[in-house]
Amino acid sequence: AQSVTQLDSQVPVFEEAPVELRCNYSSSVSVYLFWYVQYPNQGLQLLLKYLSGSTLVKGINGFEAEFNKSQTSFHLRKPSVHISDTAEYFCAVKGTGNTPLVFGKGTRLSVIA
């Protein structure tokens, strides 16, 4: 079975500062990795995904993430955040085959003006 750990439940950051949201996973099989964003009172929107190939993945809204197999990590980064990035961010992992997508507990990013 797969599991995801998001080490930070809340991350406050000033506007235009860089941010990194940490995600570690565990799995006994090859995985696909995802980051989703949830704005207040809204659904889950896919930010980016890693399926195979280049370990640096670029997503929407200027976010990127790097898959590190040796560290079993998939940290999310943005070089300069905006107020509008304030949201809950979920890391998720899926094993190859017919296993479900498993979410982490989420990290609440609060961007301060």
Added chain:
Amino acid sequence: EPEVTQTPSHQVTQMGQEVILRCVPISNHLYFYWYRQILGQKVEFLVSFYNNEISEKSEIFDDQFSVERPDGSNFTLKIRSTKLEDSAMYFCASSRVNYGYTFGSGTRLTVV
């Protein structure tokens, strides 16, 4: 861009009542899922559905829950006798292959 549509957006029901949450997946998708998110907690897997049958389900998905794809376009989640602890946001998702899910906006279920 194609969307997964969920109705209603918010449902209030009395404890013990049956409730049906409805979802219209993306038309060429083959895999369908239900997840739930209790307020302030993580998103939890309930069930996956493929080829007109349940392919995987979690411990949460007990006999009170059932899913159906009644007409080739809708995908429903039924809770037979709701409990207070069923109050949550329920998300439907679909995918063309068994990754890359597209989620709906969710149905907020409140059991009173």
